[in-house]
Amino acid sequence: MTIFHMTIPPLPHxxxxxxxVAPPGRKHPSRRNIEVFDLLVVTSGCLYVGEEERHYEVSAxxxxxxxxxxxxxxxxxxxxxxxxxxxxxxxSGEWHVSDxxxxxxxxxxxxxxxLTKNIYTTQTFTKQLxxxxxxxxxxxxxxxxxxxMQLNMNDHIPSVRWKQQLVFQxxxxxxxxxxxxxxxxxSALCAEQAASYLREHYREDISAQELGESINFHPVYIARCMxxxxxxxxxxxxxxxxxxxxxxxxxxxxxxxxxxxxxxxFNHAAYFTSCFAKYESISxxxxxxxxxxx
Numbered sequence: 019m020t021i022f023h024m025t026i027p028p029l030p031h032x033x034x035x036x037x038x039v040a041p042p043g044r045k046h047p048s049r050r051n052i053e054v055f056d057l058l059v060v061t062s063g064c065l066y067v068g069e070e071e072r073h074y075e076v077s078a079x080x081x082x083x084x085x086x087x088x089x090x091x092x093x094x095x096x097x098x099x100x101x102x103x104x105x106x107x108x109x110s111g112e113w114h115v116s117d118x119x120x121x122x123x124x125x126x127x128x129x130x131x132x133l134t135k136n137i138y139t140t141q142t143f144t145k146q147l148x149x150x151x152x153x154x155x156x157x158x159x160x161x162x163x164x165x166x167m168q169l170n171m172n173d174h175i176p177s178v179r180w181k182q183q184l185v186f187q188x189x190x191x192x193x194x195x196x197x198x199x200x201x202x203x204x205s206a207l208c209a210e211q212a213a214s215y216l217r218e219h220y221r222e223d224i225s226a227q228e229l230g231e232s233i234n235f236h237p238v239y240i241a242r243c244m245x246x247x248x249x250x251x252x253x254x255x256x257x258x259x260x261x262x263x264x265x266x267x268x269x270x271x272x273x274x275x276x277x278x279x280x281x282x283x284f285n286h287a288a289y290f291t292s293c294f295a296k297y298e299s300i301s302x303x304x305x306x307x308x309x310x311x312x
Contacts, residue, residue: 020072020149021197022083025112025142030055032186035105035166040065042099045092054106056084057189059159063100068093076102079156081193083149085115103163107186111142115149147190148197155192162189208233209247212240216256220263221283224256260284261297268306275302 024030033054040046046067058065058076065076069090076082084090086108153159165185172178202210211233216224226237229252233240237252244252260282267278279290294302 019197020115020117022147022149023114023116024109024145024147026145027140027142028109028111029183029187030107030109030111030190032166032182032189033106033108035103035163035170037103037167038101040096040100040102042097043095044100045095046090048089048091050089051087052084053086054108055086056090057105057107057193058082058084058102059105059153059163060100060102061156061160063096063098063102065096065100065102066092066094074150076150080150080152081159081196083147083193085149103160103167105163105166105186105189145190145194146197147193151193151196153192154196159189159192162192205243205246208235208240208243211235212244212252213248213255216252217259220256220259221281223283223285224253226252256283257293258297261294264290264294264302265298265305268302269309278302 040063046065058067059081060076060078062078064078065074065082067074067076067082067084067090069084069088073093074082162185166182166189169178169182169185173182212229212235215229215232226240230237230240235243241251244250244255248255250258263282264278267273267281271278273281275291276287279287282290284290284293291302294300294305298305300308
């Protein structure tokens with residue numbers, strides 16, 4: 019399966035769309051480098067489309083995304099009346115394609131996936147869309163696209179264009195969900211559950227055994243999964259999260275360093291200061307001062 023990996027934000031955006039009923043004998047147009055993504059959602063009949071060396075039979079209840087930078091063409095004329103919606107969309111962010119079997123590179127490094135060095139920096143993530151898929155809810159997708167078509171009539175109004183973009187994000191989510199129906203891998207599920215527990219209980223003393231019992235995985239397995247998914251051990255993850263919470267308190271409150279240390283799960287202010295300096299290369303007081311003066 020070919021998958022699009024899109025860096026979000028920015029969000030992919032809707033441009034224009036329409037509805038076509040092709041009679042028997044009609045072929046999908048051949049085009050090269052059209053500079054927009056072309057989403058085809060077939061409601062009846064079948065489209066026979068090729069892109070570069072790959073051929074697709076897009077029957078009712080299926081969707082195909084044609085690339086903006088590739089050559090696509092009809093491989094066969096429609097054999098029956100074929101109805102389909104088409105949507106042109108684009109993204110100003112980075113994107114690439116890969117095979118499903120390829121490990122997905124994160125938009126950021128493993129550590130940046132978890133936390134960012136600058137709390138005012140936008141964190142990006144990767145949204146995966148299947149190039150060709152059977153839709154989980156074809157009727158729901160059709161309903162969303164009909165909304166987009168209806169809004170086309172008044173898309174000269176800014177509020178209507180805003181509504182179009184919101185509806186289009188639901189279209190994107192439905193495409194993504196068709197691929198994610200099988201759920202995350204076992205290691206990803208374990209790592210995410212562990213991370214959620216650590217985030218929820220970061221103010222408390224947490225042992226490896228307690229973490230394991232809380233999510234019903236062995237501590238060694240949890241450590242292996244978190245290393246794979248986040249690039250760090252569970253308690254390095256916990257430490258980084260505590261430091262990030264401390265940074266927020268340093269910037270947004272007038273609490274003293276000792277009180278902040280206590281608020282984010284440290285028993286001793288000196289140890290907190292030492293850990294903060296290790297991760298941020300600056301003391302908590304100097305970190306606060308950096309944002310206190312022009």
